Each structure stands twice: as structure tokens, then as C-alpha cells.
Amino acid sequence: MSELTVTSTYEGLRAIGPWLREIVEPLDDDVAAPLLARMELALQELGTNTVDHADSPDGSFVLRSTIGDDSVRIELRDRGRSTVDVSTIPTPDADEPQVRGYGMMIIEQLVSRLEYAHDGEHNVWTATFEIDHPASGPENSEH
Amino acid sequence: MSELTVTSTYEGLRAIGPWLREIVEPLDDDVAAPLLARMELALQELGTNTVDHADSPDGSFVLRSTIGDDSVRIELRDRGRSTVDVSTIPTPDADEPQVRGYGMMIIEQLVSRLEYAHDGEHNVWTATFEIDHPASGPENSEH
Amino acid sequence: MDITTSTHNVDIVVVAMTGRLDALESAQVRALLTEHIEAGSHRIVIDLSAVEFVDSAGLAALVQAMKRSRSAGGDVRLVRPTDANAYRVFELTKFDQVFDIGDTAEDLVSGW
Amino acid sequence: MDITTSTHNVDIVVVAMTGRLDALESAQVRALLTEHIEAGSHRIVIDLSAVEFVDSAGLAALVQAMKRSRSAGGDVRLVRPTDANAYRVFELTKFDQVFDIGDTAEDLVSGW
Ligand SMILES: Nc1ncnc2c1ncn2[C@@H]1O[C@H](COP(=O)(O)OP(=O)(O)O)[C@@H](O)[C@H]1O
Ligand SMILES: Nc1ncnc2c1ncn2[C@@H]1O[C@H](COP(=O)(O)OP(=O)(O)O)[C@@H](O)[C@H]1O
Numbered sequence: 443m444s445e446l447t448v449t450s451t452y453e454g455l456r457a458i459g460p461w462l463r464e465i466v467e468p469l470d471d472d473v474a475a476p477l478l479a480r481m482e483l484a485l486q487e488l489g490t491n492t493v494d495h496a497d498s499p500d501g502s503f504v505l506r507s508t509i510g511d512d513s514v515r516i517e518l519r520d521r522g523r524s525t526v527d528v529s530t531i532p533t534p535d536a537d538e539p540q541v542r543g544y545g546m547m548i549i550e551q552l553v554s555r556l557e558y559a560h561d562g563e564h565n566v567w568t569a570t571f572e573i574d575h576p577a578s579g580p581e582n583s584e585h
Numbered sequence: 586m587s588e589l590t591v592t593s594t595y596e597g598l599r600a601i602g603p604w605l606r607e608i609v610e611p612l613d614d615d616v617a618a619p620l621l622a623r624m625e626l627a628l629q630e631l632g633t634n635t636v637d638h639a640d641s642p643d644g645s646f647v648l649r650s651t652i653g654d655d656s657v658r659i660e661l662r663d664r665g666r667s668t669v670d671v672s673t674i675p676t677p678d679a680d681e682p683q684v685r686g687y688g689m690m691i692i693e694q695l696v697s698r699l700e701y702a703h704d705g706e707h708n709v710w711t712a713t714f715e716i717d718h719p720a721s722g723p724e725n726s727e728h
Numbered sequence: 729m730d731i732t733t734s735t736h737n738v739d740i741v742v743v744a745m746t747g748r749l750d751a752l753e754s755a756q757v758r759a760l761l762t763e764h765i766e767a768g769s770h771r772i773v774i775d776l777s778a779v780e781f782v783d784s785a786g787l788a789a790l791v792q793a794m795k796r797s798r799s800a801g802g803d804v805r806l807v808r809p810t811d812a813n814a815y816r817v818f819e820l821t822k823f824d825q826v827f828d829i830g831d832t833a834e835d836l837v838s839g840w
Numbered sequence: 841m842d843i844t845t846s847t848h849n850v851d852i853v854v855v856a857m858t859g860r861l862d863a864l865e866s867a868q869v870r871a872l873l874t875e876h877i878e879a880g881s882h883r884i885v886i887d888l889s890a891v892e893f894v895d896s897a898g899l900a901a902l903v904q905a906m907k908r909s910r911s912a913g914g915d916v917r918l919v920r921p922t923d924a925n926a927y928r929v930f931e932l933t934k935f936d937q938v939f940d941i942g943d944t945a946e947d948l949v950s951g952w
Binding site: 452455456482490493547548 | 862904
């Protein structure tokens with residue numbers, strides 16, 4: 443498990459990529475690279491939403507990672523007092539290109555699973571990324 | 586009846602417009618103007634075809650007009666030795682803009698009737714243009 | 729992030745014609761347009777607003793230039809003749825649907 | 841027939857970017873593009889070939905400029921990022937079908 447405290451500014455978000463890079467370090471390159479790209483964009487969008495929309499009195503939020511054999515789980519925990527009603531977030535209209543509002547749409551396509559909870563003090567977003575192990579027969583499987 | 590001998594060159598064709606203008610002179614302006622425009626474009630195209638395609642040994646062709654109450658007939662007579670098979674003239678393909686080959690298509694939309702004959706010595710094209718008299722009740726018809 | 733800005737110029741040639749665009753003039757017009765296209769100017773506006781008469785040979789000069797310029801990534805766009813009779817040949821051949829046609833040269837230049 | 845020829849110049853602005861086009865850079869990019877459009881240059885090529893990362897805020901700066909320039913009769917056209925990951929946000933939002941996207945700035949300028 444690894445933890446990162448992120449300053450709740452656009453500049454602060456720049457720390458997320460290098461932290462994710464360390465997390466996927468133990469994995470084979472061909473697995474790590476595409477996983478890192480998915481995670482980096484998804485966490486950038488989740489982080490931007492926290493900066494833009496969460497009412498965060500201490501100006502920072504915390505990321506925690508757990509890496510398993512088959513997935514990486516990243517938890518984003520802010521001190522935002524406003525609870526989010528995920529079901530009311532609108533999906534952009536495909537026929538009418540708009541300028542903003544694509545964040546959630548992007549995240550949902552990158553994560554394997556996204557959960558949201560509010561535990562009294564914090565908004566907690568949990569993003570799970572399944573690891574795409576290269577197809578391998580039972581013979582040469584080394585897991 | 587009126588007659589015009591046209592030199593079989595593109596420059597010679599310039600005489601056709603003024604000659605047609607005289608022919609429609611007796612008609613009311615609102616009838617003459619659109620009729621003249623139709624005849625001028627149709628005869629320009631027929632004349633161009635004669636210049637381009639007819640084998641005319643004396644380098645000229647003759648136009649004759651007959652004006653009736655309801656139509657103007659223009660006959661184009663050249664000394665071209667080659668007979669034309671009107672049925673083999675191809676219609677341009679609507680989907681594939683081409684550079685030439687629109688002459689006959691234009692003529693057919695402008696004339697009320699077009700006849701072709703070869704009388705041994707001459708190709709004879711006869712174009713009939715019906716006169717569009719303005720709609721008038723039997724009361725104020727002055728014809 | 730590093731940002732570098734540069735500006736590239738492209739030419740639009742505007743050719744304004746008066747009088748008759750017919751079989752007699754067609755060769756001259758064709759030569760003029762070919763010259764521009766071969767010199768690399770393949771964005772051409774032909775202002776026909778003051779033209780009195782257009783026949784199929786005149787049209788052919790415009791069509792040939794339009795095809796050549798389009799295949800070079802450009803186009804020949806037309807200002808509509810003020811005289812409806814001069815526009816007739818475009819309608820009868822349906823080239824009114826093939827050409828991009830506008831009301832003034834300024835419109836066509838600024839909207840390119 | 842009388843023929844008059846004149847030549848009009850139009851500008852294509854080419855903006856080449858490197859690094860990250862993200863929420864942090866988005867305001868700067870937006871301001872730069874707005875400046876060009878308000879100065880009358882509404883034909884813009886944005887060369888993203890060397891960009892490493894694009895997020896939805898970076899995309900938003902491009903979309904806003906594209907909408908403004910299109911309504912002025914121009915366009916914002918893009919050179920595709922060499923890094924497929926940096927192109928992902930265009931695919932996920934389907935803006936790869938809204939923007940006119942090319943392989944090099946030269947292609948986009950000469951084919952404008
Ligand atoms: N972390 C968050 N805290 C509060 N509200 C949020 C959060 N994330 C998203 N939202 C709400 O969901 C909406 C849609 O978010 P998103 O799809 O990322 O688009 P955008 O942020 O561009 O508006 C936001 O406008 C906001 O109302
Ligand atoms: N007066 C004519 N004498 C001989 N052949 C003709 C004549 N008019 C038309 N044709 C034939 O019909 C073809 C089609 O004519 P047209 O539709 O006017 O197109 P274009 O003259 O551009 O080829 C000509 O190419 C020619 O072979």
C-alpha cells in the first residue's frame with residue numbers, strides 16, 4: 443500500500459503521474475505501460491473534479507493504492523462536505539459537442555469499477571483497474 | 586421569315602443573339618425577354634455543335650426563323666456531309682461531373698421540340714419554342 | 729508546456745469577369761485559370777456577378793479548373809451571376825449543386 | 841470579355857505544443873487561442889504531435905477554440921499526437937470524429 447497527499451490545485455495534480463508510475467513498477471513493462479496510461483488519465487479526471495467541485499477545507503486530498511495480482515485499487519479521499527449524487531451527473535449529448543462535462547464519461551471508460559461513498563467527513567472514490575495479463579496457456583503460466 | 590448566314594466560327598456565333606432579338610421585337614416585353622433568353626442559349630449550343638462537329642466545306646451555316654402566334658421556329662441548316670445519329674448522343678452521368686458533353690442536354694431542356702433531318706446536302710436542325718403567353722381570361726384576351 | 733506559434737499565408741485568387749463567357753472566350757479563361765493553378769494558387773474565386781451570358785463551353789472552362797484545383801486540395805468557388813439568364817446553364821446541367829456558389833466575392837474570400 | 845484578377849491573403853496560424861495539455865495549462869492555451877481568433881485569425885492548426893498527455897480540460901480549450909473559429913467561418917484542425925495515450929481522450933469523448941485531424945502540420949496547411 444502506498445499513499446500520496448495531493449495539494450488541491452491543478453499544479454498539485456502533477457504529482458499523481460509519477461506516484462502511479464512507482465506503483466506499477468513491479469509489473470512487466472508490457473502490462474505496466476497501458477495500465478499506467480489508463481490510471482493516469484482516470485486519476486487526473488477524478489482529481490480535477492475534486493479541485494473543481496469538492497468543498498475541501500484543508501486544500502488537499504489523499505490517494506491510497508492497493509495492488510493485487512489481478513487489479514490495482516486507488517482510493518481518493520477528500521474532506522469535501524458536499525455529497526455527490528452520482529446518478530444525477532449528466533452524460534454529454536453525442537450530437538452536440540460541448541466544452542466541459544466529459545470527465546465522468548472518460549473515467550467510466552477507463553476504470554473496471556468505480557465506487558462512491560460519503561463517510562460523514564470524506565467523499566471517497568474507489569477506482570479499480572483490472573490488470574490485463576497477456577494471454578498465456580496453463581503450460582507457461584508462471585503466476 | 587428572316588434569315589441569317591453565320592460564319593462557322595465561335596466569333597461568328599456572336600451574330601445570333603442580335604438576330605434573335607429582332608425576331609422577338611414584335612412581342613410584348615414580358616413574353617419576349619424569357620423567350621429570347623431560352624432561344625439564345627439553345628441556338629448558341631446548336632451553333633457551337635455545328636462549329637465543333639459538322640464538316641462544313643463553305644465555312645458557314647444558315648438560320649431561318651418563322652414566327653407564329655404560339656411559337657417561334659428556328660431552322661439551322663449546314664452543309665455538313667456527316668449525318669448525325671441523334672440516338673447515339675450520350676447523356677452525361679449526373680454523378681460524375683465532366684467537362685464537355687452537356688450541349689444536347691441543355692438544348693433539349695430549352696426547346697419545346699427539336700427535329701433533325703439530313704436532306705442529302707445539309708444537316709437540318711429545327712428547334713421550336715412555344716411562346717408562354719401570360720395567363721389571360723377570355724374577357725381580356727386580345728389575340 | 730512549450731508553445732511555438734507561426735503564421736502561414738495562403739493565397740485566394742479572385743478573378744472577376746464581365747461580358748459573355750461563351751465558346752469564343754472559353755479558351756482564354758481556361759488558359760488564365762490553368763496558369764494560376766500551375767503557379768500553385770489552387771484557391772480561386774470567380775466573380776460572375778457582371779457576366780451576361782454563359783454557355784456550356786464557358787461552363788467547361790470553370791469545371792475543368794474546379795476539378796484541377798480540387799485535386800490539389802483547393803477549389804474554384806463562384807459568385808452567382810446577377811442576371812438569372814446567365815445562371816441558367818448551371819441549373820440545366822446541375823452544376824449549381826457541384827460548385828460552391830456565393831453572393832459576393834468578399835463572402836467567399838472571408839468564409840474560405 | 842473583361843477579366844480582372846486580384847489576390848487575397850489569408851493566414852493560417854500554426855500552434856505547436858509540447859509537454860502536458862492538462863487542467864494546469866488549459867487556461868493559458870485557451871487565452872492564446874482566443875487572442876488569435878479575436879485578432880481575426882480563425883484558421884488554426886494545433887500541432888499536438890509532441891504532446892505527452894491530454895485531459896478533458898486540455899481538450900476543452902481546443903473545443904472552445906474550434907467552436908468559435910467555426911462560427912467565424914474558420915476551423916481548428918489538429919495534428920494527431922504521436923503518443924497513442926495522448927490521443928485517448930479524443931477517442932473516449934468521440935472528438936476524434938468532430939475535429940479535422942491530420943498527420944503533419946504541412947498537410948493541414950497545404951490542404952486547407
Ligand atoms: N468530486 C466531486 N465533488 C462534487 N461534485 C462532483 C465531483 N465530481 C463530479 N461532480 C459533479 O458532476 C458533474 C460532472 O462532472 P464531469 O463529468 O467531470 O464534468 P465537469 O467537471 O467538466 O463538469 C460536475 O459538474 C459536478 O457537478
Ligand atoms: N451538329 C452536329 N454535327 C455532328 N455531330 C454532332 C452535332 N451535334 C452534336 N453532335 C455529336 O453529339 C455529341 C454530343 O454533343 P453535345 O451534347 O453538344 O456535347 P459536346 O459538343 O460538348 O461533345 C458530340 O460530341 C458530337 O459527336
